Amino acid sequence: MPTSRNLIQRLLKGQSFREWFVEFLRFCTVGLGSYIVDVGLFNLLAHTGWVHLPGDASMVAKTISVSISVVFSWAVNRAWTFRDKGTYGRGREFAMFVLVNIGGMLIALACLAASRYGLGLRSQFADNISANVVGLILGTAFRYVMYRYVVFSPGARRVAQGSGIASEH
Incomplete structure (x- = not known):
């Protein structure tokens, strides 16, 4: 029967608690950045009048902002958060x-x-x-x-x- 210590070691996947915590903080930082990209780009595209989008501008803007924030999140997570994976x-x-x-x-x-x-x-x-x-x-x-x-x-x-x-x- 696995002990709680064994379970923790399996969850940490060979990392120390400190290494895991740094990884988790990086993940949260990237998430915040992705959120800012998503909300900022959405509002810029949908509500400033600087760009004229076809159809329902809010729906198109949200599709674009989410798509770009996902690409941003993948690139930064790949390069920073999970770079050694x-x-x-x-x-x-x-x-x-x-x-x-x-x-x-x-x-x-x-x-x-x-x-x-x-x-x-x-x-x-x-x-x-x-x-x-x-x-x-x-x-x-x-x-x-x-x-x-x-x-x-x-x-x-x-x-x-x-x-x-x-x-x-």
């Missing part, structure tokens, strides 16, 4: 990263749907609490675990090398 290769890693971010978005949408349709809470305040507080916290936890143990996992590099697939690094 092996990968399947950059293209496959990026595809996995995008899928994980879609999962994080679906978590936020599920929280919003539960609030609106399950609990009948339809105010702007309720929407913001469910999607942008609860959904953001749960989605961020999901993304961190998936980035650490799947997308940027050193084990991914060993699997790729063992199967004869060249790993870019």
Whole structure:
């Protein structure tokens, strides 16, 4: 039966607590940067009048801002937060990263749907609490675990090398 010490060692994946904590702080910093890119670009595109977007400007602006913030997040996480982690290769890693971010978005949408349709809470305040507080916290936890143990996992590099697939690094 595994002890709590063994469990902690498995979760740390060979890192000291300090190394893990630095990695986690970097992840949070990149997340804050991605949030600023997303919200800032959205407001710049949708509400300043500097750019004229086709169709529903807010919807188009949000699509563009989220897409750019995901690319920003992947690049900075790859170069800084998880720089020492092996990968399947950059293209496959990026595809996995995008899928994980879609999962994080679906978590936020599920929280919003539960609030609106399950609990009948339809105010702007309720929407913001469910999607942008609860959904953001749960989605961020999901993304961190998936980035650490799947997308940027050193084990991914060993699997790729063992199967004869060249790993870019």
